[in-house]
Amino acid sequence: GQQVMQIPQYQHVQEGEDFTTYCNSSTTLSNIQWYKQRPGGHPVFLIQLVKSGEVKKQKRLTFQFGEAKKNSSLHITATQTTDVGTYFCAGPTKGYGNKLVFGAGTILRVKS
């Protein structure tokens, strides 16, 4: 079945360093979404990318959607302690219902 893989599983960075997580799908996606989950919290939607090669920025976060629409990345510049959490990518599955298949997530820890 459709799979979405994320790497790395875990990353521990010094505050101020950059961070990147990568997402790869086994199938071409019509769009991809990114979510953030703070420790002990619930996933919260960050952004959706739809177009091939699309790049979107939210302050220090840069999201990219690959040309082939099978991969995506999230890059955080100059991490802060508020960036701590798990970042998930998710792609739509076939069929009705706005269903998503989630990657396993990348856990980000920031040392201050």
Add this chain to the structure above:
Amino acid sequence: NAGVTQTPKFRVLKTGQSMTLLCAQDMNHEYMYWYRQDPGMGLRLIHYSVGEGTTAKGEVPDGYNVSRLKKQNFLLGLESAAPSQTSVYFCASSYFPTGAESDEQYFGPGTRLTVT
């Protein structure tokens, strides 16, 4: 707006016991979902609903049942709990998407369930 709410927040069950998790949303969303989250495995879809009175199986439906008698509520039932169902359960809801875009999903705060 409260958004998506879930009850209870925590629960401990013994093997073989049953329980129902309640999810409620006040955003008039058509679609609702139940996920489970286990370490290293992300979020996996258990069941979902595309409208009042409808339910469908997701990726990991075995051992669970659901009902959507009212548009704003989505119930997840465990008839005979097993230790393998120890997990964090999240409910989510969304609008009906159009075109090539999906619609974002709004998540509840989660229910932490332990089965001993």
